[in-house]
Amino acid sequence: MTYDCIIIGMGIAGVSAAIYAKRAGLSVLILEKERPGGIINIIDNVENYPGIKSIAGPDLSMNLFDQIRTLQIPYKIAEVTKLSVVEDRKKVETNEEVYYARNVIVATGRSPILLDLPNVKELVGKGISTCALCDGTLYKEKEIAVVGGGNSALQEALYLSKIVKKIYLIHRRDEFRASEELIKRIKACPNVEFVYNSVITKVNEEEGHLASIEINNEKTIPVSALFIYIGYAPKTDFAKDLEITNPVGYFMVDENYETKVKGIFAVGDIIIKKVYQIVTAAAEGATAAIYISHQK
Ligand SMILES: Cc1cc2nc3c(=O)[nH]c(=O)nc-3n(C[C@H](O)[C@H](O)[C@H](O)COP(=O)(O)OP(=O)(O)OC[C@H]3O[C@@H](n4cnc5c(N)ncnc54)[C@H](O)[C@@H]3O)c2cc1C
Numbered sequence: 001m002t003y004d005c006i007i008i009g010m011g012i013a014g015v016s017a018a019i020y021a022k023r024a025g026l027s028v029l030i031l032e033k034e035r036p037g038g039i040i041n042i043i044d045n046v047e048n049y050p051g052i053k054s055i056a057g058p059d060l061s062m063n064l065f066d067q068i069r070t071l072q073i074p075y076k077i078a079e080v081t082k083l084s085v086v087e088d089r090k091k092v093e094t095n096e097e098v099y100y101a102r103n104v105i106v107a108t109g110r111s112p113i114l115l116d117l118p119n120v121k122e123l124v125g126k127g128i129s130t131c132a133l134c135d136g137t138l139y140k141e142k143e144i145a146v147v148g149g150g151n152s153a154l155q156e157a158l159y160l161s162k163i164v165k166k167i168y169l170i171h172r173r174d175e176f177r178a179s180e181e182l183i184k185r186i187k188a189c190p191n192v193e194f195v196y197n198s199v200i201t202k203v204n205e206e207e208g209h210l211a212s213i214e215i216n217n218e219k220t221i222p223v224s225a226l227f228i229y230i231g232y233a234p235k236t237d238f239a240k241d242l243e244i245t246n247p248v249g250y251f252m253v254d255e256n257y258e259t260k261v262k263g264i265f266a267v268g269d270i271i272i273k274k275v276y277q278i279v280t281a282a283a284e285g286a287t288a289a290i291y292i293s294h295q296k
Helices: 011-025 037-040 059-070 131-139 151-161 182-188 237-242 278-295
Strands: 002-008 026-034 073-076 082-087 088-094 098-106 110-112 143-147 168-169 190-193 200-206 209-215 219-222 227-230 232-236 262-267
Touching: 002 011, 002 088, 002 278, 011 026, 011 037, 011 059, 011 098, 011 278, 026 098, 026 151, 037 059, 037 131, 082 098, 082 151, 098 190, 098 278, 131 151, 131 227, 143 151, 151 168, 151 182, 151 227, 182 190
Parallel strands: 002 026, 002 098, 026 073, 098 262, 143 168, 143 227, 168 190
Antiparallel strands: 082 088, 088 098, 110 232, 200 209, 209 219
């Protein structure tokens, strides 16, 4: 079978694309390697999506999945390993099967970047984390560190401040690059110490668990955990042969979210853009699907 549209990724961008594609009468298949909702699953609370005052990330993910099931949109849990073009069709290879479509919407999001220091990879899950919602409660009443200065770092530090005894918030600049509202809220937290103009130069372990971090090659701070929010890398390896990504792996798209390969679209966190938010990812998924439906 050749689908009208295969969507890779069941985060907000992929779900939005699927809703619009299905309702426009296209034959659709979603391929997702892990779980519905994507990165939303690790967000404590979403408070800036229009029409929803506040919702826990995992609840929003379940709502997305419910909508997919209500609309009877077919999906498979499978990892896409290669995307290519065969004559006028797109070939989508997964770890299990091969699928064909006239159009593909890639919505595979990004992964958190870790600090490039010895021990860091080994200590993930042993004191080092990129998910406050998943691991925060392990450090109840402990002293921890959060590194980063953007919206994600501040939002997650706020969540952790309600659980842990103390947070060292480490940032390499002297001011944050986050929303004014978040900056105001984090500065009002009595258990957050701001460590500006600082980089982590070493992470130290004891008995296989993070024990302390070294700042600017001089000061050592004992901590039970380090939460890293220093940026994200796109997940687009499976498309690298198509030469439609920039040197760091983000897709380059036009105003309809189509790449230079006709029929291959990209939406959400994996494209080059200014705003990486739920509302923009949802809008991009919808726009690509509507454009495809108008071509039919
Ligand atoms: C800590 C944090 C807090 C945030 N808070 C907010 C907030 O409060 N408000 C807001 O608007 N935005 C927030 N954001 C940003 C927002 O979550 C993202 O911009 C948005 O969710 C991205 O959606 P997406 O669909 O593009 O990607 P993702 O949600 O990352 O979804 C991509 C999906 O693709 C799947 N996938 C990846 N590779 C493959 C493959 N090869 N084969 C099959 N499937 C694959 C993944 O498993 C995943 O499910 C936050 C982000 C973070 C990290």
